[in-house]
Amino acid sequence: MNTxxxxxxxxxxxxxxxxxxxxxxxxxxxxxxxxxxxAAASAVAEWGRRLAPLAEAIAPEPPPxxxxxxxxxxxxxxxxxxxxxxxLWDNLPLWHWLTLGSGALLAAACAALVFLLVHRPPTPAIxxxxxxxTENDGQVGWTATMDIGKARMIVVPATPLxxxxxxxxxxxxxxxxxxxxxxxxxxxxxPITLRLSATLVARLGPTARLAVSIEPHGxxxxxxxxxxxxxxxxxxxxxxxxxxxxxxLRLRASLQRPV
Amino acid sequence: MNxxxxxxxxxERLLSRTAMRxxxxxxxxxxxxxxxxxxxxxxxxxxxxxxxxxxxxxxxxIWRRADxxxxxxxxxxxxxxxxVRNRAIDRLRQRREDTHSDxxxxxxxxxxxxxxxxxxxxxxxxxxxxxxxxxxxxxxxRSVREAFFSGATYKELAMRCEVPLATMKSWxxxxxxxxxxxxxx
Numbered sequence: 001m002n003t004x005x006x007x008x009x010x011x012x013x014x015x016x017x018x019x020x021x022x023x024x025x026x027x028x029x030x031x032x033x034x035x036x037x038x039a040a041a042s043a044v045a046e047w048g049r050r051l052a053p054l055a056e057a058i059a060p061e062p063p064p065x066x067x068x069x070x071x072x073x074x075x076x077x078x079x080x081x082x083x084x085x086x087x088l089w090d091n092l093p094l095w096h097w098l099t100l101g102s103g104a105l106l107a108a109a110c111a112a113l114v115f116l117l118v119h120r121p122p123t124p125a126i127x128x129x130x131x132x133x134t135e136n137d138g139q140v141g142w143t144a145t146m147d148i149g150k151a152r153m154i155v156v157p158a159t160p161l162x163x164x165x166x167x168x169x170x171x172x173x174x175x176x177x178x179x180x181x182x183x184x185x186x187x188x189x190x191p192i193t194l195r196l197s198a199t200l201v202a203r204l205g206p207t208a209r210l211a212v213s214i215e216p217h218g219x220x221x222x223x224x225x226x227x228x229x230x231x232x233x234x235x236x237x238x239x240x241x242x243x244x245x246x247x248x249l250r251l252r253a254s255l256q257r258p259v
Numbered sequence: 260m261n262x263x264x265x266x267x268x269x270x271e272r273l274l275s276r277t278a279m280r281x282x283x284x285x286x287x288x289x290x291x292x293x294x295x296x297x298x299x300x301x302x303x304x305x306x307x308x309x310x311x312x313x314x315x316x317x318x319x320x321i322w323r324r325a326d327x328x329x330x331x332x333x334x335x336x337x338x339x340x341x342x343v344r345n346r347a348i349d350r351l352r353q354r355r356e357d358t359h360s361d362x363x364x365x366x367x368x369x370x371x372x373x374x375x376x377x378x379x380x381x382x383x384x385x386x387x388x389x390x391x392x393x394x395x396x397x398x399x400x401r402s403v404r405e406a407f408f409s410g411a412t413y414k415e416l417a418m419r420c421e422v423p424l425a426t427m428k429s430w431x432x433x434x435x436x437x438x439x440x441x442x443x444x
Contacts, residue, residue: 008436015435019403020344020410024352045332050442052337053385054407055344058302060294067297067311068289071318077282161268162275189279 011043018047131210133233135161141231142186144171144210151196153183160188160231163214170215172225173200174232176207185219186212208235266291270335278326285322292336293318296343303347303410313350317343336382348410391441399434406431 016022017030033040072078129146133155141160146153155171163169169188172180181203184194196204213220214227270291276284293314300310300317320342328338381389392400406416417427 011439012432012435015439016431018341019406019431019435020348021406021413021416021431023412023414027348027352042332048333048337048341049384050388050438051407052333052340052344053382053388054404055295055299055340056381056385057404058295058298058408061298061301062294063297063311063314067293067315068286070315071289071322074315074319075322159272162272189276 014040014043015047015051018044018051129204129235131233131235133210133212133231135231137161141212144233144235146196146204146235148196148201148204151198151201153194153196154191155186155194156191157186157188163188166217167214167227168217168219169212169230170219170225172211172213173203174209174211175203178203180211180225182220182223183210185215204235206235209233210235267334267336270339271330274321274325274328274335274338275330277322278328285325288321289318292339296339299340299343300347302408303344304350309350310347313346314343317346320346344410351410352412387442388438391438394441395434395437399430399437402427402430403434403438 013022013026013030017027022030030040030044034044129148131144131146132140133142133144135141139161140158142155142157144153144155160169168185171183171186171194173183174180181200183196183200184192186192186194209232211225211229211232213225213229215225216227220226270288273284273288273291277288296317297310297314300313301307304310304313321339324342328335332338333341392403395403402416402420405411405419409416411419413428413431414424416431417424420427422430
């Protein structure tokens with residue numbers, strides 16, 4: 001029977017667990033309950049919310065630098081990062097440089113681009129375009145880089161706010177004075193490469209903008225944005241060029257302009 | 260406060276990226292939170308070597324269990340503090356019970372509430388908790404603070420404060436019930 005007194009007694013036991021006054025056996029018994037049922041977990045979480053702020057009373061003290069190195073070693077961070085072992089096209093730092101490149105990184109970015117260009121079959125014209133897609137709070141959500149020759153766009157998340165689990169961010173191209181055209185679904189976690197249709201390629205340009213709306217899984221059911229627009233950015237042009245070096249120079253010019 | 264709510268958002272974002280195996284986010288999370296969490300470990304364990312070991316194990320758990328973090332159950336700060344305290348308490352329970360049991364007397368328990376300088380950067384939750392602790396009988400609030408910061412059992416607390424075990428239990432239980440009521444209003 002759950003009388004208020006019984007409820008108090010069991011709630012107190014969770015409070016004592018969170019406070020840390022139980023001995024090893026009593027702690028283990030509560031932990032067993034936590035593994036078995038949600039009611040105990042929510043009572044313990046509630047007491048955690050009540051009591052954990054007390055930790056703010058303690059003066060912070062930086063741990064010695066060796067500690068982070070030991071953690072890295074234990075987690076085997078010093079080997080290659082499997083999630084970062086991407087092809088050059090998917091190289092996230094490279095695209096960050098290319099789209100957000102600051103003065104200091106410019107030379108390195110250009111060198112990387114020349115490397116990229118000379119290691120691929122020559123194409124008569126290689127225009128690149130880039131956009132920084134900024135969220136409403138001013139944080140960069142994504143960077144988009146468009147390779148017109150290959151009719152594709154890579155969209156790299158910078159620090160987008162998380163999206164509800166049953167929703168997906170969708171990217172739109174908004175031509176000046178026109179209606180939004182769906183580009184594709186993107187991710188808050190991983191770089192996504194999108195194919196660009198001929199219609200889209202024809203409309204990419206410095207007067208167009210990119211925007212991100214929040215849509216149900218699978219994308220907007222209507223073909224137009226249905227959810228809130230959370231981020232937008234103008235497209236910066238790196239126009240058609242005669243060869244790799246020229247493309248690098250043009251990109252350099254576009255990098256020097258504020259995006 | 261704006262600063263603390265922005266910080267909460269940042270930590271939540273970093274934790275969710277850590278769950279996606281983002282090493283850079285995990286490194287940043289460590290950078291932002293390890294001084295506070297290390298201070299907590301040193302205070303609880305009173306041994307820097309052990310504090311380092313516990314913090315190391317805690318961050319390895321954070322990397323492995325970040326996908327179990329549920330923002331609807333706890334703020335990132337609460338989740339991290341709870342995880343680290345649980346590790347420290349487990350470590351304390353492995354020690355022989357008599358390590359810290361030199362009697363101190365209740366009056367000698369340190370008063371750990373922040374001074375006026377610290378109040379400014381404290382979170383709203385902390386200030387509310389401090390207000391409620393301030394309304395308790397001082398022997399109740401000192402016992403709760405000592406329990407929280409030392410991770411000691413009822414028995415150890417009773418010995419340290421030189422009161423009978425039943426007295427210590429009743430002080431802390433009353434304190435917890437009064438805190439619950441105070442924090443709900």
